[in-house]
Amino acid sequence: MTVYCLVELDAGTVADASLRALTMARGLASARGADVAAVVFGEAASVPVAELAAYGVMNAYAVAVDGYAPQAWARAIAELPNLAGSLGEGASSWVKTDTGLAVLTHDHEGEAGPAVLAAGTDHGNEVLAHVGAIAGLPVAANCVAAAPAPGGGLELVRQRWAGLLLEDAVLDAPVALLTVATDAVAAVPADSPGPVTVHEVKPELSAGDLVVRAEEAPAAAGGASLATARVVVGGGRGVGSADGFAPLEELASLLGGVVGVSRVVTSEGWRPHAQQVGQTGTKITPDLYLACGISGAIQHIAGCAGARHIVAINTDPAAPMMARADYALIGDLHQVLPALIEALRAR
């Protein structure tokens, strides 16, 4: 029995969110006496073998699908060895028990089978939703803990309401499909890494599987993705206009990061929704989040609470973001950012 983990790459290395998912996959595998296998989309040569070994992976499946195509990725996963036979048609539903415990049930018989985990990123959630739709299986999203349940299935704790609530749940299905919250599970390497065997997979895809596909990847566009960037320079209403983002772009590029924004900024049409951080945007987990002219509304914090360090620049010392920040700079971002850029350039 195998616990599979979809591994996303960021500039050729395993994305931090996937390292967290691998950590949970390894914990689940060891509790079930199973092994961990990584699923990487790309050529065999692009599989980061040393990193996967460090996280306890024994087998890696290099799947030859060019670029991001959610249904094609899901089809390829559903056809992996040991998985295809366990996936089948069926009906699933959530049931609330008398104790209030949520139970996700699937009409099936027999022992717990394999599991497929992915990071709770846009890609991870989308691909696993497709796997669930293909197989007629339930998917539990944004899990922070998973362990075998006494009566079969899995006991889960998962985030609801953008992480504001934690729900105890039981997942009862022939194949467990889970995504792992990107900000709640620490990435911990294995005690005793072993060798990784790489298997090349060429999935049989129909034209329909490839109808939806990304035309441009962040790496090809020259940058990291918002969900996986190590540095995010955030801008809110205080930036003042679309043009006002030029210094934030420059600072992000000097720090090797990307720009993220508040919802006011996307609502104003200053920046695209793809850059929105928050409850209805992307959850970020950078080492550094530099929040400029952002008040720190709860819906924004839902997206950036996983940042390791927050530095806030705001004219209002009472803005909630200032209380969240490790360092708070009280001042006008239009003066602070140029000074910061000049200092970085001088170095």
Ligand SMILES: Cc1cc2nc3c(=O)[nH]c(=O)nc-3n(C[C@H](O)[C@H](O)[C@H](O)COP(=O)(O)OP(=O)(O)OC[C@H]3O[C@@H](n4cnc5c(N)ncnc54)[C@H](O)[C@@H]3O)c2cc1C
């Ligand atoms: C259902 C729902 C979902 C939502 N989802 C999201 C979400 O995903 N993400 C999100 O961000 N919001 C979301 N929101 C909106 C959220 O409630 C806030 O309205 C929004 O985050 C505020 O954006 P802001 O901080 O840029 O603007 P404001 O709250 O207006 O704050 C602007 C800040 O800039 C400061 N400032 C002004 N000028 C300067 C200057 N020159 N220099 C420095 N500081 C300056 C001000 O002091 C202020 O603190 C959601 C709301 C709802 C109801």
